[in-house]
Amino acid sequence: MERLQKVIANSGYCSRRKAEELIVNSKVKVNGQVVSVLGFKVSSSDEIMIDNKILSREDKEYILLNKPRGVVTTTKDDKNRKTVLDLIDTDRRLYPVGRLDYDTTGALLLTNDGDLTNLLIHPRCNVDKVYVAKVNGFFNKDSLLKVEKGVIIDGVRTSRSKVRLKKYDKKTDTSIVEIIIHEGRNHQVKKMFEAVGYKVIKLKREKFAFLSVDNLKSGEYRYLTVKEVKQLYSLVK
Numbered sequence: 285m286e287r288l289q290k291v292i293a294n295s296g297y298c299s300r301r302k303a304e305e306l307i308v309n310s311k312v313k314v315n316g317q318v319v320s321v322l323g324f325k326v327s328s329s330d331e332i333m334i335d336n337k338i339l340s341r342e343d344k345e346y347i348l349l350n351k352p353r354g355v356v357t358t359t360k361d362d363k364n365r366k367t368v369l370d371l372i373d374t375d376r377r378l379y380p381v382g383r384l385d386y387d388t389t390g391a392l393l394l395t396n397d398g399d400l401t402n403l404l405i406h407p408r409c410n411v412d413k414v415y416v417a418k419v420n421g422f423f424n425k426d427s428l429l430k431v432e433k434g435v436i437i438d439g440v441r442t443s444r445s446k447v448r449l450k451k452y453d454k455k456t457d458t459s460i461v462e463i464i465i466h467e468g469r470n471h472q473v474k475k476m477f478e479a480v481g482y483k484v485i486k487l488k489r490e491k492f493a494f495l496s497v498d499n500l501k502s503g504e505y506r507y508l509t510v511k512e513v514k515q516l517y518s519l520v521k
């Protein structure tokens with residue numbers, strides 16, 4: 285059994301002081317009954333409501349996955365294909381933050397923290413996403429500048445990005461190009477290259493914000509540290 289104000293604060297809903305205020309102001313119910321005295325104790329099976337909304341007491345989990353190719357970024361697939369959640373051993377109901385295509389690999393965040401997810405996928409969210417694409421042919425300077433300035437995809441111009449030619453392989457006539465974007469539109473990187481006449485043959489997201497998958501093998505994942513979670517919040521607040 286734990287004190288009600290501590291349980292509320294530990295859920296991440298608010299500070300302990302604020303929780304005490306809510307209790308004293310009769311905003312909190314335990315199993316349907318208003319509790320307005322401090323010191324009331326609850327167990328993990330008690331249902332807590334604040335302003336008539338059930339308090340989620342599930343611990344938050346944050347995972348960085350190095351997504352392999354051939355896996356869908358949904359919680360369930362109607363074609364019964366393997367999903368990113370099949371790769372993770374957890375009892376929590378996690379959701380991917382944004383999407384990577386079936387054939388795209390790399391950094392994918394999964395969490396049950398809905399607040400952080402909403403902040404990160406908001407169109408105004410400015411976190412960097414670093415992709416490395418293998419495209420056909422020599423990726424020339426003119427195309428590079430066009431992509432950087434913004435190209436029209438699905439009728440809307442993409443915002444400024446940073447693009448760098450990393451390598452050109454004469455033998456296979458393919459280029460390796462790094463592109464850093466803020467947005468997260470559907471098939472965005474593939475469509476940006478398509479807009480200047482290049483086909484993406486392979487695509488990897490090397491970094492989501494400051495989180496890189498350099499030390500994770502394909503299909504491997506790790507938990508974020510408390511510091512990293514705080515850092516993510518500070519980027520989007």
Ligand code: URA
Pocket residue numbers: 383384385386388470471472473474475487
């Ligand atoms: N852009 C794409 O085209 N595909 C992805 O999976 C991610 C970004």
